[in-house]
Amino acid sequence: MTPAPDLIVKGKASIDGATLFAPLTLTLGAGQWTCLLGGSGVGKTTVLRLIAGLNTGAVFTGEIMASDGQPVTERVAYMAQDDLLLPWATVAQNVSLGARLRGEKPDLARRDRLIERMRLQEHLGKKPSELSGGQRQRVALARTLMEDRPIVLLDEPFSALDARTRADMQDLAAEALQGRTVLLVTHDPGEAARLGQSITVMTQHGLTPCNPPHAPAPRHVDDLETLATQGALLRMLREGAA
Structure with a gap:
C-alpha cells in the first residue's frame, strides 16, 4: 500500500439550482479517522461519493486534492451501508470480487489472510444467505481491505447491526484500517466519539469541528470523556436541526 495522504475537499454543491451544501473546506488527516456527522440531506454522502469519483446527482464546484499531488479516486476503497455482497458468490469469491471485475488474478494468499483476520x-x-448480519459486514470489510487502498470511505457501514455486533465491528475496523486515511460518514454520535480522531458536524451552512476524546481509538463506550463527546455531538446535531 502506498502512504496515506492528507485530503482536502473544498467547494460547494447544488441540486437543480438549490444549495445542497454551502462553501466548505473539509480536511482529512493522513492516516487518521475523520468522522462526519449531520442530519439527513445535508450532503454527507455526497462528499463521500465525490471523493470516490462516483455519481452524486449534484453539481459540485470546487476541488478535491491530496497532499502528495497524486490523483485521488484510484486510491480509494469504498464500504457502503449495505454489504452489497453477491448472493450467488461464496465468502471467498465476494472478498476477491474487485480483482475479478478488473480482469486481474486475485492474490489468494492475501485473500485468505484477510478472511482469517476477520474470523471467517x-x-x-x-x-x-447463510451468514449473520455481522458476518456479512466482516466479509464486506475484508473485501474493502482486499483493495489495499490508502484512502478508505465508510458510509454508515455498521448502522444496521445490533449494538454488540456494531461495537465489535467498530473495534475490528479500527484495528484493520490503522495507517489509512479514513472518512466515516455516520449519524451516530456514540460511534464518532469512539472512533474519531477528527470529528466534524455538517449542516447546510457549513462545518463545525468537535474536539475528540484524548484516548486512542477505539475508545471504551463508558469512558467519561467519550460520553461527554457523545453528548456534545448530540447537542450540536439537535441545534443544527432546529
Whole structure:
C-alpha cells in the first residue's frame, strides 16, 4: 500500500439550482479517522461519493486534492451501508470480487489472510444467505481491505447491526484500517466519539469541528470523556436541526 495522504475537499454543491451544501473546506488527516456527522440531506454522502469519483446527482464546484499531488479516486476503497455482497458468490469469491471485475488474478494468499483476520475461515464456502448480519459486514470489510487502498470511505457501514455486533465491528475496523486515511460518514454520535480522531458536524451552512476524546481509538463506550463527546455531538446535531 502506498502512504496515506492528507485530503482536502473544498467547494460547494447544488441540486437543480438549490444549495445542497454551502462553501466548505473539509480536511482529512493522513492516516487518521475523520468522522462526519449531520442530519439527513445535508450532503454527507455526497462528499463521500465525490471523493470516490462516483455519481452524486449534484453539481459540485470546487476541488478535491491530496497532499502528495497524486490523483485521488484510484486510491480509494469504498464500504457502503449495505454489504452489497453477491448472493450467488461464496465468502471467498465476494472478498476477491474487485480483482475479478478488473480482469486481474486475485492474490489468494492475501485473500485468505484477510478472511482469517476477520474470523471467517470457517465460512469460506458459504453464501451470504447463510451468514449473520455481522458476518456479512466482516466479509464486506475484508473485501474493502482486499483493495489495499490508502484512502478508505465508510458510509454508515455498521448502522444496521445490533449494538454488540456494531461495537465489535467498530473495534475490528479500527484495528484493520490503522495507517489509512479514513472518512466515516455516520449519524451516530456514540460511534464518532469512539472512533474519531477528527470529528466534524455538517449542516447546510457549513462545518463545525468537535474536539475528540484524548484516548486512542477505539475508545471504551463508558469512558467519561467519550460520553461527554457523545453528548456534545448530540447537542450540536439537535441545534443544527432546529
